[in-house]
Amino acid sequence: MILSKIARFHKINKIITMIIDIGLILLGFYLSYLVKFNFDIPARNIEPFIEVLPIIAVFTLIFFDVYGLLSIRKNSQVETILSLVIALAMISLSTMAVTFIYRGFAFPRTIFFIAYAIQLILLTIWRLLLINIVRRIHGIKEILIIGEKENTTNIAKKVLTNRHWYTVKYLYYKNVDRDLYTYIDKVDAVMITSEVDYEKRVKIIERSQRKNKEVFIIPNLQDMFILNSKIEQFDDILTFKIDKMELSLEQNIIKRLLDIVISAIGLLITSPFMIIVPLIIKIDSKGPVLFKQKRITRNNKEFYIYKFRTMIDDAEKQTGPVFSDKEDPRITKVGKFLRSTRIDEIPQLLNVLKGDMSMVGPRPERPYFVQKFKDIDPDYSYRMNVKSGITGLAQILGKYASSFDEKLKFDLMYIRNYSVLLDIALILQTIKVVFMKDKSEGLVDTNLDEILEEIGLDIKSDLGITRIK
Incomplete structure (x- = not known):
């Protein structure tokens, strides 16, 4: 019941966010008209804008989705601004193309340049404010990573390098036992690496779900094959049909x-x-x-x-x-x-x-x-x-x-x-x-201790468990 209410709350917030995004983009266009025509907008110039309002709204949803702006928790602040720069440019270019096709020449082209600058300022302020609000509500969640030592360490380095929404509290690399359940109770989320076998994975998921913990599963090949599988029924037997790993x-x-x-x-x-x-x-x-x-x-x-x-x-x-x-x-x-x-x-x-x-x-x-x-x-x-x-x-x-x-x-x-x-x-x-510079950089080897020292955290290892604080 509580989880369904939280999910409904997030869904409503997402819809409200999308409405505000569209509103700010339309406001940016309108303000650019006021600037362009010194607060005296001719009807022949504003009418083409009013006609394409629904199209601008659709373009906003499409490009905000493509560049990951419909999910607040996906991007860092810098990546959010970069996404806005590109998404707004795509919205402007697409709208310009539509007005050209429909011969909306009364829609001045200078409006697009003025609007772009205004929209970028408005959306940047709004989105950074929203990220800070969501981050305060969400907080930085602590994760327990379960798997083999080398693998959990490598994953921890990547999570700690991007501590926007999650951080690592424990690395657990000994057998799944009752001791593990104690550590599951101490964190907000659990991450299961790909080498953890099916039976152990089921036990970890069951315990985590009972305790209302978020669960992240790093997929193995079997998981990849099951993706997008179709449901087929033989009499009263339910099956997942797995297609070939190729295109038709x-x-x-x-x-x-x-x-x-x-x-x-x-x-x-x-x-x-x-x-x-x-x-x-x-x-x-x-x-x-x-x-x-x-x-x-x-x-x-x-x-x-x-x-x-x-x-x-x-x-x-x-x-x-x-x-x-x-x-x-x-x-x-x-x-x-x-x-x-x-x-x-x-x-x-x-x-x-x-x-x-x-x-x-x-x-x-x-x-x-x-x-x-x-x-x-x-x-x-x-x-x-x-x-x-x-x-x-x-x-x-x-x-x-x-x-x-x-x-x-x-x-x-x-x-x-x-x-x-x-x-x-x-x-x-x-x-x-x-x-994005980090996407094109070559191989670089950084150990966990160096990352922890850089962000001001300490590490303590016991038999099969590493604590980060």
């Missing part, structure tokens, strides 16, 4: 058509970069402008991927195939900028147009690493059931430095949840990722 023929055809259209438009838009970037690369370092490397795509087919060169020529001549780290000396000065802005990926639009790649899909790996990952985890081969992509769920939700098994889960989740709308949403979200 119809989905592949639609996906290919979308790839052709978007890659052609993308090449047209980025054509200035195709002229300017090669000149800058030539000035900065010796070697070819384009970097060509063998990769693996759908059905283990080999192809050559194209990129603007970001490293010194013959970078792997001495080392062989290796991953790039955060301070890789092989990366050129121009290369660092090209990587951080993802401009080096632009030539891959040619790969998409040719049919080697898709706009969205698992990132293509080199044959050496594909075989290496398959040897570690045979389930890695499932990601080759779809065409590789320029961007994907692993690039949006993960990071460049994420481990291969973490990226694999995102890739499998993408295959399981594929839709045209998902592809479009991921392409739009890639614009935001370009501006």
Whole structure:
């Protein structure tokens, strides 16, 4: 009863938040009219705005959803502002396109620029205020992480690095017993790692639910297969039907058509970069402008991927195939900028147009690493059931430095949840990722003690338990 009331409260708050968001965007447009026409707005100019009010509201819901603004607890303050910058730009561009199509020339174009500035100020103040209010109500919840020691430690580092809504209180890496129940009672939420077996997981969930604790489960492969499974009934027997981990023929055809259209438009838009970037690369370092490397795509087919060169020529001549780290000396000065802005990926639009790649899909790996990952985890081969992509769920939700098994889960989740709308949403979200520095950084090794020292917390370890305070 209490939980249902809380859920209803959050739902009502979300609706109110959306109404205020739309109201502030419309207010921004109206205030821009007042500024533009010195508080004397001609009827012929305001009428086109009134006609597109419902369309602006729809665009707001769409782009706020795409950029994660419908959930207050998803983003930090900095990420919220970045999301607003991009979402408001998309709303303005879309509205401008609609008014152009419907010949709403009486809707002055300068209004969009004035409105954008006003909306960004209003929405930033409102959203930061809302985040602070929700954070005070929600508080920073304490988590108990259960699993193997190495895994719980790695997860703790990531949670503690982003302590916006949750922090880590205990790491529990001994057998599930009655002692564990004591620690479940002491925290607000429980996180279960993927290696905890089914029977133990059930016991932990049951105890946590009885005590009204939030539960987070890090999925294993079985969980990934069950995602979006269909309910099938045989007489009075209820079953979950698990489809193949691949796209249907119809989905592949639609996906290919979308790839052709978007890659052609993308090449047209980025054509200035195709002229300017090669000149800058030539000035900065010796070697070819384009970097060509063998990769693996759908059905283990080999192809050559194209990129603007970001490293010194013959970078792997001495080392062989290796991953790039955060301070890789092989990366050129121009290369660092090209990587951080993802401009080096632009030539891959040619790969998409040719049919080697898709706009969205698992990132293509080199044959050496594909075989290496398959040897570690045979389930890695499932990601080759779809065409590789320029961007994907692993690039949006993960990071460049994420481990291969973490990226694999995102890739499998993408295959399981594929839709045209998902592809479009991921392409739009890639614009935001370009501006997020931590998404493009290479591998960096930081231990738990260093993170705790930085945020002013201490650690104490006993037999099978680590306390953080």
